[in-house]
Amino acid sequence: MTFEEKPEGNGSLVDENQLDLSAKHQANGKPGASGRAKLPARQEANTKSGLPRKSLSTYTWQEIQRHNQETDQWLVINRKVYDVTGWADRHPGGRLVLNHCAGEDTTDVFRAMHPDPDIVRLYLKPLLIGELAPEEPNQERNKNSQLVEDFQELRRTLETMNMFSANLRFFFLHLAQAQGSFLQHDMGHLSIFKKSKWNRLMQIFLMGHLKGLSAKWWNNRHFQHHVKPNIYPKDPDIDVGPLFVIGDLQPVKYGKNKIKFINYEKQHLYFCTVGAALLMPVYFNLDSIRAMYCRRYWEDIAWVSSFYIRYFITFGPFYGIFGTLVLIYLVKLLESPWIAYVTQVSHIPMKMNTEENQDWFSSQVLATCNVEQSFFNDWFTGHLNFQIEHHLFPTMPRHNYHKVAPLVKSLCAKHGLPYVNKPILKAFGDIIRALKKSAALWMDAYYSHPET
Known part of the structure; x- marks a missing residue:
């Protein structure tokens, strides 16, 4: 589920190379007309205007959970909110994987399925539309926040122990x-x-x-x-x-x-x-x-x-x-x-x-x-x-x-x-x-x- 090449660029939110989501990453193997993800209006406006991070919109979990349809998919990763609707068909792991997680916190899912998440985060930047409101918890309220924190700490421990290195x-x-x-x-x-x-x-x-x-x-x-x-x-x-x-x-x-x-x-x-x-x-x-x-x-x-x-x-x-x-x-x-x-x-x-x-x-x-x-x-x-x-x-x-x-x-x-x-x-x-x-x-x- 990772991408084949690390994109070049200056790492800014609107880096042109990051927006060039190549057709070779499409799950269905079909190149688009321009090879780029179709961004929703809110994203396009934000990227064109070059809004600084502090101007990003904030959302509640109640708002985010409404965007869980095939034609309207939002994900939360590390408190950042991403609209992946236009990217779903190009997702190398298949569009249904994203659809199954729409409207949810996918921080642990994202980390579990990507061996090199730093590369994938560069592709996420053009899809960023906002972040959780400051008063919102890191995960949905029905989840055991202490268990989530303990598991994330366990993963960090295992990474320190080089348990993800192959022989x-x-x-x-x-x-x-x-x-x-x-x-x-x-x-x-x-x-x-x-x-x-x-x-x-x-x-x-x-x-x-x-x-x-x-x-x-x-x-x-x-x-x-x-x-x-x-x-x-x-x-x-x-x-x-x-x-x-x-x-x-x-x-x-x-x-x-x-x-x-x-x-x-x-x-x-x-x-x-x-x-x-x-x-x-x-x-x-x-x-x-x-x-x-x-x-x-x-x-x-x-x-x-x-x-x-x-x-x-x-x-x-x-x-x-x-x-x-x-x-x-x-x-x-x-x-x-x-x-x-x-x-x-x-x-x-x-x-x-x-x-x-x-x-x-x-x-x-x-x-x-x-x-x-x-x-x-x-x-x-x-x-x-x-x-x-x-x-x-x-x-x-x-x-x-x-x-x-x-x-x-x-x-x-x-x-x-x-x-x-x-x-x-x-x-x-x-x-x-x-x-x-x-x-x-x-x-x-x-x-x-x-x-x-």
Whole structure:
């Protein structure tokens, strides 16, 4: 979610180079007519007149929270108010990430998702429209201000401890072990190399050439999941209908509306036998192709095409066209259950709800859980058994998660939040138990309510 190059200029609010928001940063890959963000009238007037900082407008939280629509998006970062409406379509992490956070304080979200926020702040300057009124608190009044301050202090401590510095030998070792899924995931969070362009090139190579999937498609989905985990309808990872009904809300909604695409009473069996196996070769592939075609991701199309070309050149002479396609499918089929279980153990059994606008720390801790540390668990999950730490600090190299876990657990205990840490077999079993619980809710709603 960072930008590829640091803009040059004198750093003023109206620096022309800062206003030149290049088309290469657009999420949809389409250059605009001028390559510049369209600024709202208030911003344009402020930038043209060169108003000093003290003349910036001040706003209350009540005013800011009204600007939470797709066509009207304001964000608050470190008490500064930004109108990102015109910039949303150019956001490298996808426009929906901004839309999901509109009208909120996003200080911790911004810091968590950007490994080099100083660069991004230069692009924010033309979008600045004001600041919080002096009498307003740093966050919305419903948030636990002490918890927010404690978490921000924890992050500063971890930065001082160099916990965000990567050990490249660790990642080269995983590359040698052919763990491309983990590496492309890390490159998406831009936590390995300091220069974002190298992260981007490495990720698109791993995702497109080695795995045959769109990097932009993955990032747009995955960043939404990180920003709003287990939140309906903002987290695409829990939007698995009509194949499954999960959580407490979706099953009741489907049941009351008499929706029955499959027999959800048996969905835990479908997940074990069909769902996990078809996640990669069918669902992910089709959704990736759809996104590339509809959004014209030409670069991703080229890289994904190179994946299939490589397979046909290598295996075509031996197995023919049909045999090579079967081989591709089988490879993805073998990988799919592993991906499904490693990713879903931390989320399906956890709380799912509609937007509650919680602070960053609470929203991540309540929606995720860990799998206990062991040599096997660390290797099998690629250190993503520390999902709580990963969600709190997405740009932290995963080899440091076990080091920061005790500090996170201590902060949870201080503020009365659960820090869930399970044995791996129990975590796998909890997926099945959660699916059965949701199925029971669906059945109760489906058979208890008359058709309307």
